[in-house]
Amino acid sequence: MVVHLVGAGPGDPELITLKAVKVLEKAEVVIYDRLANEEILKHAPHAKLIYVGKKAGEHYKTQEEINKILIDEAKAHDEVVRLKGGDPFVFGRGGEEVLALQEEGISVDMIPGITxxxxxxxxxxxxxxxxxxxxxxxxxxxxxxxxxxxxxxxxxxxxxxxxxxxxxxxxxxxxxxxxxxxxxxxxxxxxxxxxxxxxxxxxxxxxxxxxxxxxxxxxxxxxxxxxxxxxxxx
Ligand SMILES: C[S@@+](CC[C@H](N)C(=O)[O-])C[C@H]1O[C@@H](n2cnc3c(N)ncnc32)[C@H](O)[C@@H]1O
The missing domain is CATH 3.30.950.10 (Tetrapyrrole methylase, C-terminal domain)
Incomplete structure (x- = not known):
């Protein structure tokens, strides 16, 4: 089990790294926030897609709830992608997610994005x-x-x-x-x-x-x- 923490870039779907595309292609699960362009998800044709961003008029998930989803999915699958806009470590709470996963013994592979x-x-x-x-x-x-x-x-x-x-x-x-x-x-x-x-x-x-x-x-x-x-x- 591994979670790839991936930066999706600022919006233009071509501003994503080759490394990000490679892990998306083999992903079993993609857990993502609101993205400027959901076209990026086409790189993960076989994955179960879990949206954890804000939805108008609905309660949105707390960071604790997101951490739990990440941990549960990582324990159930070999290849999980956590996809975030821009770079995951620039106002993306990526660091908190890495620490929560590592505490559970789950390895995290960090792939930067264009902030x-x-x-x-x-x-x-x-x-x-x-x-x-x-x-x-x-x-x-x-x-x-x-x-x-x-x-x-x-x-x-x-x-x-x-x-x-x-x-x-x-x-x-x-x-x-x-x-x-x-x-x-x-x-x-x-x-x-x-x-x-x-x-x-x-x-x-x-x-x-x-x-x-x-x-x-x-x-x-x-x-x-x-x-x-x-x-x-x-
Ligand atoms: C929660 S922060 C996440 C930043 C992201 N991790 C990054 O590295 O770009 C969201 C803020 O980033 C900025 N932002 C993200 N994408 C943008 C875009 N395509 N155009 C302008 N501002 C953007 C806005 O200020 C927005 O409120």
Whole structure:
């Protein structure tokens, strides 16, 4: 019994690794979250498919329930794939699942995916670092667990580029916080449903971006690299 923890990439079904396709082809079970493109599941024609993501109007599975499904399926089958959007270890709770499986003596094979945090800006021609403009970047959640006793996200990051995931619901609060440490005129780019046919790109500044029409899933890139994107030929 082995569980392959696999990153599916940011949306475009061709942005998955060959290694991921190989394990999907021999999978007996695929346990997956909401994927930007379910076409990826076609690589697993023989597998039982178990969806554990959110469904409108329905209770969605807790992490404990997902861990239990993973453990039960791994004990009953030789080849199980746990498929997650982007990279499993970037805001994907992949680490928690690995620890839960290993505690039960189940081996886990980890296959990275292209994270939306970098892959989505790259596909539109927005580099997160650029010589003379940005020598560092930070990836941060824009939606911290509200049950946490103390906030870990402080918005005082010193990196030149800040990429915010899961930040659309609280975009006004987050940009307000960032303006305590950055110029309100700092350029911002939002990419909605990146790498998919519904992709939308919205640009603005820290001060005005929250007033624009933006829908999740989307990410924000904050910093002067947005000006480099504006110069690139489309
Ligand atoms: C729970 S996190 C998972 C991130 C994933 N593990 C990764 O590496 O890309 C989900 C967030 O990723 C971002 N995201 C994922 N796919 C995206 C896409 N195709 N376009 C824009 N943002 C995306 C959004 O900010 C979304 O709220």
């Amino acid at each position: 939306s945090a970098i892959g989505v800006p790259t596909t539109i021609g927005l580099p997160v670092t650029h010589r003379g403009v940005a020598t560092s970047f930070t990836v941060v959640t824009g939606h911290e667990d509200p049950t946490k006793k103390e906030k870990q996200v402080k918005w005082d990051y010193t990196a030149d580029t800040v990429v915010v995931l899961m930040g659309i619901g609280q975009i006004a609060e987050n940009t307000q916080e960032m303006m305590k440490y950055r110029d309100p005129e700092t350029p911002v780019c939002v990419i909605e449903k990146g790498t998919t046919p519904e992709e939308r790109i919205i640009t603005g500044t820290l001060e005005n971006i929250s007033k624009k029409d933006i829908n999740p899933p989307a990410l924000l890139i904050v910093g002067n690299v947005v000006d480099v994107y504006k110069k690139m030929k489309k």
